[in-house]
Amino acid sequence: MFKHNLLISFRSFKRFKGTFLINLFGLASGLACTFLIYLWVSDEMNTDKFYENEDRIYQILSNRIDNGQIVTRTSMPGRLSEELMARFPEVEAASMVWTPEIFGTKGYVTLEEEQIRARPQYVNPAYIQVTSLPLVSGNTKTALKNESDVLISESLAIKLYGTTENLIGNTIDWNESRATTGVYMIAGVFKNLPKNSTLQFDLLLNVEVMMKAYKYMENWGNTNPDALVLLKEGASPDDFNKKIEKLIQSKVQKSKTTLFAQKFSERYLNGNYENGEVAGGRIAYVNLFSIVALIILVIACINFMNLSTAKAASRLKEIGVKKAIGAQRRTLIGQYFTESFLLTFLGVVIAFIIVNAILPQFNQATGKSLSVNLSLKELGFIGLIMLITGILAGSYPALYLSRLKTTESLKGKLVKNFSELMVRKGLVVFQFAVSVILIFSVLIISKQVDYIQKKNLGYDRNNVVKFDNTGIDDSAYEGFLASLETISGVISTASTGHDLTGDHGSTRLSWPGQDPDQNFQFINLEMSSGFIETMGIELIQGRTFERNRQNEEGKIIFNETAIKLMGLKDPIGKVIKLWGDEREIIGVVKDFHAESLYETIQPTLIQAYPILNSTIVKIQGGTIANTLGQIEDKFKEFSKGLPFEYKFLDTDYMAMYKSEQRISMLSKFFAAVAIIISCLGLLGLTIFTAERRTKEIGIRKVLGSGNWRIVRLLSMDFTKMVTLSLLIGLPTSYLMAERWLQGFAYGTKLTPMYSIFCGVFILAIAWFTVGFHTLKAARRNPVTTLRSE
Structure with a gap:
């Protein structure tokens, strides 16, 4: 039977080429978006999760009242790590981390005539223990013990020497600033950092070099570097937070600064703070695009259901004949699910072709270096998506068509069921409501980015x-x-x-x-x-x-x-x-x-x-x-x-607004895909309606109705559905946009013009989608539509 179902599916695809291609393109587009978002979300979720003791590495942050508001900062006093090691037994290791971003500078490594731009990071020797930094060469216990020591990355070693072997004891000239310039001895080579590491550096130097250059950091009232700690196994982060809360106050009179520790790997996605508490961050975009991926996949499946039922009238006799010769309902269900899974498989293949074709542009837009590796995790995700998509896309036509009575099937009549028609219309309303939200979001994000570019900042940054x-x-x-x-x-x-x-x-x-x-x-x-x-x-x-x-x-x-x-x-x-x-x-x-x-x-x-x-x-x-x-x-x-x-x-x-620019670009892309898929859904319902009202159209033409009057009649229902989508989508979009803009102290203003533009745009797209097929149906010869079967 499986071989028979495959053959029937291929014959169906060949017979209804238009429906097949629309279904295939819609599913492939939805699946491609889902895969791209999966790659992006997976990379975001795995940032800073590669550390050997990731669950025990914490960053120390401070809360202090600035001008009536609680402000959370990462910068710490220069001697904090030493104090944490001395006073708190649950701390296994601690290190100050003076990143290159603090002063916004890089330096040059000079070896003979070779000058290479490099990113430094100044740390305590304990940093190697905190992060379990893997060394290609060198002793993890003694590296960076001396102020003249330096650790270099594999890539920097290759650039300088062409090898990573036998480099310990060699010297390099480091030229960064008047504070740290000098000759340093290589004490080891560390493995290149993963791309999903927020800390990126080419060489590590002893933090004492910076402490001597900036002596004010000896004062507990001054701050600059970050602080990382490795808690001992079994240590309670909550208890640790209670102990360190007032550490700064014990060092600085009248200070109201309090400390707390947050898991370092969580800071990338949860780096925003309100009133001294973690209040999200990039995790909001991860959740947003995960929902977008799910919605796009759902509306792609909706198209399959609508187009399958729209073509049901052409296959009713096939169903009737099979039932008449003894085919059971489960056999018919199996046939339609086979067709659904086969189409899903083909959609996955084309989706992968699309993903590989546009991945370079997607990486450029997101600032990532994503790739399709087809690991067990990715294959498992693909298999799960195929299963969900196949069931979602095939369930309605399989269950709906298989339950038709044999006599009605042989007569080629569809059961007129109001609830089923409303379900199909409701699905199209849902599709277009999503499109309205995405288009409105694109408008607001683009307008805010434009506002940022044109805002008078009180200074002239041009040239x-x-x-x-x-x-x-x-x-x-x-x-x-x-x-x-x-x-x-x-x-x-x-x-x-x-x-x-x-x-x-x-x-x-x-x-x-x-x-x-x-x-x-x-x-x-x-x-x-x-x-x-x-x-x-x-x-x-x-x-x-x-x-x-x-x-x-x-x-x-x-x-x-x-x-x-x-x-x-x-x-x-x-x-x-x-x-x-x-x-x-x-x-x-x-x-x-x-x-x-x-x-x-x-x-x-x-x-x-x-x-x-x-x-x-x-x-x-x-x-x-x-x-x-x-x-x-x-x-x-x-x-x-x-x-x-x-x-x-x-x-x-x-x-400063990379995230907003990237979200703007991604929103435009996903909005375009959602609109295309939604239009395919509307086309599916148009085909279904035209099939059901074929004889009505013929009678109206015989009685004198013109083509455009029939087009207007057929388009009226779709206009009502799209209008309902606008009534649902626009208020929702407005509330979401208003909440997003509240994050800016200075932002663009929401005006009715956004809603008007969005409404006109959606209606124009819907009319264009419906117009061609309804005109085609209206122009059919009434003799053909009214003839007896």
């Missing part, structure tokens, strides 16, 4: 280039800036220690007339003279920092919000206290955004330092290519030939 000062001696830096300003295309220059994309310090200070209960946190921007002019920040009162003036390090500039918060009138000339030193206020600038648009503008101070980690250059429009070439020449001259690598600030700014 501003930024690069590290690596390799330039402090004594030569002022000469370097002066030489840059001799280039005709250079408008202005400055040195920066922070940026305006969330990379900044924060601090507290005291001012004249301060209420003892006021304890505000200020954003701390460390810049050189020329920064305000280069960034186009508007000066409201006083003056900016000047390069030729003496003692500019003793001056300070605030933004409007800071001055209002401190309640200072006529602030110019007043003196505040910062880190125990007096600073004179010399200027007030208009508010500008130093963080993402998720955050409101915070009180901000700007300090002047002559030399910092990076340089920014404002370039005259229309001269960028030529000017960058001249800047590169100057950089190589002063850095002794180091490669020149730069980035534009507008690129840096948009990098």
Whole structure:
């Protein structure tokens, strides 16, 4: 019987080529989307899950009250790991982790004439134990014990030496900044980090190098690096959290900072916090796209059911003959399920072809490196999807057609059942309601991304280039800036220690007339003279920092919000206290955004330092290519030939919104697929309706109805269904969009135009889908439709 069912299925596919191709394309599209989302979700869920003791590795975080709100941060005092090891017996190992992102810089490894850009990470020797870092060579117990030790990755070893063997004891020149530049001895080689690791680095150095360079980190009131701990087996994280909660308060008087530990592997997906508690994060997108995958698969199965029942009239006699010669219902059910599973199998094959074809573009859109490996896990998922899809897609036609009475089947009559018709219509309403939600979401996300790009930030990020000062001696830096300003295309220059994309310090200070209960946190921007002019920040009162003036390090500039918060009138000339030193206020600038648009503008101070980690250059429009070439020449001259690598600030700014941009691209893709599949579903119902009303159409034509009147008659039901979809989908979309936009302190406004556009777009697509087939049905010769069977 199985062979017979396969033969019948192939004959059915061949006979009804149009229905078969529509079904196959719909299923393949839905399955392809499901597979792509599965690959993405699987990669997201497995990020940072590769550690040997993943369930015992925790990151220490802090909660503190900043300006009336509880703010959760990862930065810790420099000696925290040592204190945790000394005071808490449940800690097996602990390490500070000074990542390259803290200062936004990379460095160069130099070996003879070879110069390779590399990402450093500064850690305690215990980091190897905490993360069970696998070494290709070297001793895990003694590596990094000395401040001059360095561990390098396999890939960096291959680039430098062409091998990973016999490298221990060799030396390399490390050139990152004036703080850490020097000669280091290779103490080992570690295996390349997995792509799903959030910590990515090419070499590991001893954290003491950074602690000596930034001595302020010895103070428990200052923070910068992260802290990881490995808890002993059986240790209770809850008990540990209770013990460490007030550790900072025991070190810093009047501190209200509290500590807590969160499992490190959970932070990637759950990195958002509200009122000091974990409040989701990327997990929301994982859940969202998992639901999208399920919905797309369901609407693809709905199409199969609608198209199968739409073609039922053409196969009724086949069913009647089989029943007349003794075929049982289970035999017919088996036949239709065979057809369903065969179509699903073909859909899976085509889906894989589609996935492999578009995976490079999908990776580019998501920033991933996904691949189809067909592991046991993936094969199991594919098998499960085939089973679910085959049952979902084949259940309704199998159960519906197999129960038709023999006499009705032989007459070629479908049972007129109101509830069944409403089920089919309800499924189409569901499909289009989903499409409405996806289209509305695409509109809002795209509009918000556009708003982000065009928002007036209070500074001009256009044509501003930024690069590290690596390799330039402090004594030569002022000469370097002066030489840059001799280039005709250079408008202005400055040195920066922070940026305006969330990379900044924060601090507290005291001012004249301060209420003892006021304890505000200020954003701390460390810049050189020329920064305000280069960034186009508007000066409201006083003056900016000047390069030729003496003692500019003793001056300070605030933004409007800071001055209002401190309640200072006529602030110019007043003196505040910062880190125990007096600073004179010399200027007030208009508010500008130093963080993402998720955050409101915070009180901000700007300090002047002559030399910092990076340089920014404002370039005259229309001269960028030529000017960058001249800047590169100057950089190589002063850095002794180091490669020149730069980035534009507008690129840096948009990098803060990578998730939003990727979600926008993915939403567009999945919305397009959902619309196509929904239209196929509507086409299926159109075919079904036309089949049922063939004789009615013939009678109406004989009585004088024109083609367009019949088209309008047939389209009316579909218009009602799509309208109902809009009534369901638009309010739901509005509520979802409103909730998403609430996450931004500054965002686009929801207007009725979005709903109007979405409604017109959906109706136009529906009418276009229905119009062709209804016109075809209306133009059929009534003699053909009314003839006796």
